[in-house]
Amino acid sequence: DAGITQSPRHKVTETGTPVTLRCHQTENHRYMYWYRQDPGHGLRLIHYSYGVKDTDKGEVSDGYSVSRSKTEDFLLTLESATSSQTSVYFCALGAGELFFGEGSRLTVL
């Protein structure tokens, strides 16, 4: 199994607060992804990275930013969380076989 860790696994926050989710890998994969999973929508791509400091937007990137300053870490930031960003967030990596993190459940009150 690929070493991929998400933190925090669960977070409850209030509208307007900043939130950062971290994805850490030990496999030296070039490609890393952030997805959100919502009932009725399946998994949707927020942002992805194809190398250090190389990132691009996905289909639901509004309200989110990312950073990748080193290969092993891909951070997802909600600058000012809203209730519509309540979701389960998955990090994934790989460009052939895929590996997913365990998910981070975020609740914005």
Next chain:
Amino acid sequence: KNEVEQSPQNLTAQEGEFITINCSYSVGISALHWLQQHPGGGIVSLFMLSSGKKKHGRLIATINIQEKHSSLHITASHPRDSAVYICAVVEGAQKLVFGQGTRLTINP
């Protein structure tokens, strides 16, 4: 943008039955993934296909590139196969478009 449709959305069967889950997509792709998500959330990659057929244990995945269609089959189904099965297609630079998943329940 690719439209990925899975059918059925929900499937309940008895232990031992042969299961088929279908995935169709609208635009040509470079590869297709089948994923499994158990209750509690973890997502596991089952197969990646670009042509033909792959088999792993009781699971078989096929893809027909011309017809833009893939199927996932489970032989001799077991209650531990109960999960959500997700089809995802690869577009462009390793970007995935996901189907909404098929919820499979296998009763003993």
